[in-house]
Amino acid sequence: MGERITVENVGKVYGSGSRALDDVSLEIDPGVVLVLLGPSGSGKTTLLRSLAGIERISEGRLSIGSTVVADGRVHVPPERRDLSMVFQDYALWPHLTARDNVAFALKRRGLPAAERQVKALAMLDRVGLGRLGGRYPSELSGGEQQRVALARALVADTGLVLCDEPLSNLDADLRERMRIEISSLVRQAEATTVYITHDQAEAFALADRVGVLERGRLVQFGTPEEIYAAPASPFVARFTGLAGELAVRVRVRPAGGGLLEVEAATRSAVRPVAARPGAELTDGDDALLCIRPTAVRLSATDADDHHLVGTVADVAFRGRGYEHAVVLDEGTQISGIFSDVRIERGRSVGLRLEAPGCLVFSGSAAGMVPTAAADPPGPLAPPVAERPKLLSAS
Amino acid sequence: MATLVGRVPRPAALPAIRALSARGARLGRPALWLVIVLLILAPSACFLVLAFSPRLFSQGSQWFTLTFFRQVLTGTTAVALLNSVWVSLAAAAIGVVVGFPIAWLTHRTDLPARRLVAGAMWFVLLLPSWLPAIGWQRLVQPDGVMYRVGLDWPWVTHLVMGPFGVVLLLGLRAVPFSYLAVSAALTGLGQEFEDAARVHGAGRLGALRLVAPILAPAITSSIAIGFAESVSDFGVASTLAYASHFPLATYQLYEYIGGFPPNFPGAAAIGWLLVASVAVPLAIQARALRGRSYAVLSGRTRPVVRRQLTRPAKAAALGFVGLFYTAALGVPGFGAVSSSLLADFGASLKLTFTNYDQVFRSSGLAGPLERSLVYGAITASLTVVGGFVFAKMLAGARSASTRMLDFLLLAAVALPSVVFAAGYIFAYNLPALSAVGINLYQTVTLLVIGYVASSLPTNARVLVGAVSQVQRSLHEAARAHGSGSLRAWFRAVFPVLSKPLTMAWLLTFCGILLELPISSLLYAPGSPPLSVAIQDNLGNYHFGTGMAQAVVAVGFALVAVAVVLGGYRLLAPKGWRRLGGWTRG
Numbered sequence: 001m002g003e004r005i006t007v008e009n010v011g012k013v014y015g016s017g018s019r020a021l022d023d024v025s026l027e028i029d030p031g032v033v034l035v036l037l038g039p040s041g042s043g044k045t046t047l048l049r050s051l052a053g054i055e056r057i058s059e060g061r062l063s064i065g066s067t068v069v070a071d072g073r074v075h076v077p078p079e080r081r082d083l084s085m086v087f088q089d090y091a092l093w094p095h096l097t098a099r100d101n102v103a104f105a106l107k108r109r110g111l112p113a114a115e116r117q118v119k120a121l122a123m124l125d126r127v128g129l130g131r132l133g134g135r136y137p138s139e140l141s142g143g144e145q146q147r148v149a150l151a152r153a154l155v156a157d158t159g160l161v162l163c164d165e166p167l168s169n170l171d172a173d174l175r176e177r178m179r180i181e182i183s184s185l186v187r188q189a190e191a192t193t194v195y196i197t198h199d200q201a202e203a204f205a206l207a208d209r210v211g212v213l214e215r216g217r218l219v220q221f222g223t224p225e226e227i228y229a230a231p232a233s234p235f236v237a238r239f240t241g242l243a244g245e246l247a248v249r250v251r252v253r254p255a256g257g258g259l260l261e262v263e264a265a266t267r268s269a270v271r272p273v274a275a276r277p278g279a280e281l282t283d284g285d286d287a288l289l290c291i292r293p294t295a296v297r298l299s300a301t302d303a304d305d306h307h308l309v310g311t312v313a314d315v316a317f318r319g320r321g322y323e324h325a326v327v328l329d330e331g332t333q334i335s336g337i338f339s340d341v342r343i344e345r346g347r348s349v350g351l352r353l354e355a356p357g358c359l360v361f362s363g364s365a366a367g368m369v370p371t372a373a374a375d376p377p378g379p380l381a382p383p384v385a386e387r388p389k390l391l392s393a394s
Numbered sequence: 395m396a397t398l399v400g401r402v403p404r405p406a407a408l409p410a411i412r413a414l415s416a417r418g419a420r421l422g423r424p425a426l427w428l429v430i431v432l433l434i435l436a437p438s439a440c441f442l443v444l445a446f447s448p449r450l451f452s453q454g455s456q457w458f459t460l461t462f463f464r465q466v467l468t469g470t471t472a473v474a475l476l477n478s479v480w481v482s483l484a485a486a487a488i489g490v491v492v493g494f495p496i497a498w499l500t501h502r503t504d505l506p507a508r509r510l511v512a513g514a515m516w517f518v519l520l521l522p523s524w525l526p527a528i529g530w531q532r533l534v535q536p537d538g539v540m541y542r543v544g545l546d547w548p549w550v551t552h553l554v555m556g557p558f559g560v561v562l563l564l565g566l567r568a569v570p571f572s573y574l575a576v577s578a579a580l581t582g583l584g585q586e587f588e589d590a591a592r593v594h595g596a597g598r599l600g601a602l603r604l605v606a607p608i609l610a611p612a613i614t615s616s617i618a619i620g621f622a623e624s625v626s627d628f629g630v631a632s633t634l635a636y637a638s639h640f641p642l643a644t645y646q647l648y649e650y651i652g653g654f655p656p657n658f659p660g661a662a663a664i665g666w667l668l669v670a671s672v673a674v675p676l677a678i679q680a681r682a683l684r685g686r687s688y689a690v691l692s693g694r695t696r697p698v699v700r701r702q703l704t705r706p707a708k709a710a711a712l713g714f715v716g717l718f719y720t721a722a723l724g725v726p727g728f729g730a731v732s733s734s735l736l737a738d739f740g741a742s743l744k745l746t747f748t749n750y751d752q753v754f755r756s757s758g759l760a761g762p763l764e765r766s767l768v769y770g771a772i773t774a775s776l777t778v779v780g781g782f783v784f785a786k787m788l789a790g791a792r793s794a795s796t797r798m799l800d801f802l803l804l805a806a807v808a809l810p811s812v813v814f815a816a817g818y819i820f821a822y823n824l825p826a827l828s829a830v831g832i833n834l835y836q837t838v839t840l841l842v843i844g845y846v847a848s849s850l851p852t853n854a855r856v857l858v859g860a861v862s863q864v865q866r867s868l869h870e871a872a873r874a875h876g877s878g879s880l881r882a883w884f885r886a887v888f889p890v891l892s893k894p895l896t897m898a899w900l901l902t903f904c905g906i907l908l909e910l911p912i913s914s915l916l917y918a919p920g921s922p923p924l925s926v927a928i929q930d931n932l933g934n935y936h937f938g939t940g941m942a943q944a945v946v947a948v949g950f951a952l953v954a955v956a957v958v959l960g961g962y963r964l965l966a967p968k969g970w971r972r973l974g975g976w977t978r979g
Contacts, residue, residue: 049589052589052593053592053593054589054592054593077592077597077598078589078592078593079592079593079594079595079596079597079600081593083593084593084594085589085590085593085594087586087589087590088586089584089586091584091586091587091589091590092590093587093590093591093604093605093608094608095607095608095610104591104594104595104596104604105594105595107594107595107596108594108595152594156594156595162593
């Protein structure tokens, strides 16, 4: 049975003076799968390693169940926290066979060696590797090594399983299959799971709860649906997938249903857009409109239902249909626009924006990226690992 | 369009160039094999076969006999062989016992000055074994520095000038090999393995116990290499061990050849036993590791957390490391420098620069230094080119021929230098070669060929790591963007390899400058290289002059390192300097 995890005002400052965690608080119910999401350097690995006991926290308190495992005075060593972990590089001991690697995790249970071997083999069977128990890690493929690491983490039936980006070294196909396996195995084990990733699609697919970290601070905590529908800031919105951003001005007349009307500061704007406020906004405020890919529809320029006009810059076949990138007058790009039909490059199109996926934030919160043009896909885009993947529009 | 038309004739010329280069490639490979056969295989094979069949080359009456093996397995030679084996085992053990902790301290703790400790290890590795040996020897010999300063300690003399001293010197020599093997393993052993053990229930000690076997291959390698290096060593055998009347196999082989008449079949029998003693541990090590790769390196291995040593632990660790460097460099360095400042005869302690004055004024003393500098430069230049060609072959597609080349070069690296040189003496003195007009015996040319042939396998193996990392696309990209093959190589590939090639040149140059076994056996009469001249001076009781020559030689080697590395820093384009490290690969 999973343990309740309590993180209270945790901070971590490294010897070099750099702050990795800043006043992080959260509570995870037993058996819940929590995914910590954030870019490189956001502190997610530090938080995970602090839970494991590999890192010492500088401030705050960590509890597993009713036991305080770390605070200003206490630091329970990793081996006494009764947890298990899947490492990013799997960390399989190369001189032990797959079976021995898994059996090692049972030593803490005080079982006789023969029983450990039997249980290890049974666990390897569960992950589909029963026949390969006698092989050394170097004789296994990446996916098989990953499964051994998962078996090692689950075999001892610990109350807390930690996963440090375990899918990051796998190719796309294997990644998806392993994601499903991890999801079902940790839920079968009923263990509380803390999983870290920088891939928001992986996070949303796996999580019961998502915690988004930015520069050491927990900036949002909730269900995947809550975070997608109501991101707390432009950072969270960007990190969980945007088609584009537009500088806008809030108009006097609210659109009703809790929505605001905003006017885009672009010559491509045809009519005001109804949007959901992400912050306190008043008439005339400069603001930022964050547009989810799911909120954009293509329409003909002579139709009267579109809010923006632009030119198709790129079209990509995605199997189920086509994703278009449209450039507005002054170069702002709206991308990931799904359509069943292919619109050729260079064609003028209208863009209809749907209110549930249009989020408006105050100008000050939006200060980091004034328009989507600052973060176009292509040569000027940040490295792939840093850039949030766009969620599929359909 | 006009430009395109203007370039039309060029593709027409290409087939001819391609055909020529293809022919060159077809001829080049057999030519390289011919070089390997003539320079490396044939001389050693001709020599070693004498142990069984002396009549084959008119060295006896039997077509097949084991007499010479029986001969060398009795009397003094048997004692020497036995000595070589047990002394080498002890030296390998010292290598691991000292090298492992130093590697761990420099890689896993916050030991002060650990960069200096790591850098100095290279100095110990590159110093030929005879130099520290004569440094120690001149310190403790009955008329040595120790007695001249009034320390009348005969027990120290007996201790150092005997089996203990020989084991100590060879053991100190084995330390860098252990250090490097264990360092490489520790570098690849990320922190995760310990973390994983702790997270899954192992205490601090349990985690260490779990992780330690991952280093087993490195420790096995250390023992094998330490043993192989010690058993094939000629430097300590011909200096400290010889002066201590403690016979070792390599020096016995030298005496078999140097005696009158020379006993080549007997020397060949010793050669076989030496080759076996080097090959057996290396083969056992390779077999033990087969199928159990402990390769743990990955691109994302987490950097280790250095253990913070307490103040007493730091002091103890520094004391241990300091003791090693004192024995490996400090004592012999002091012995060499101090005895070079003393007059040769008498018991006075008056310091003088007479010996240095003689080295620089007397052409007979400066000559060997100049000679060795020239030999070193020629050998290093030829070897780097040849080594690169071999490395390129090894780094190419795996075929039966590259596997064979790989094996031969590895075997040649393991072949003791003294056996290699003995093969040259014998093969190039054969009447058959004279009959076809090859008269290289006792010439400088043969000495340089011997240097090149002995350095080539090591150089190829050093360069293969770097060469195999150069992607073919670098060259292809330059070709695709308009450079000819040769220009493409110099513009796109050479800059990437310039550091490893420079380093290989430097390593060979320094090695040849102070090389002893091949020099002793192959030097042309009247033109002794530096190491032989120093040994002659010491043998003729000109201790001060000999030691002054040795000190000056080490000084020149250091200056050469500074000039080459400094020159590279100053002259190489900035982009070249930013590529890679100074170490191989």
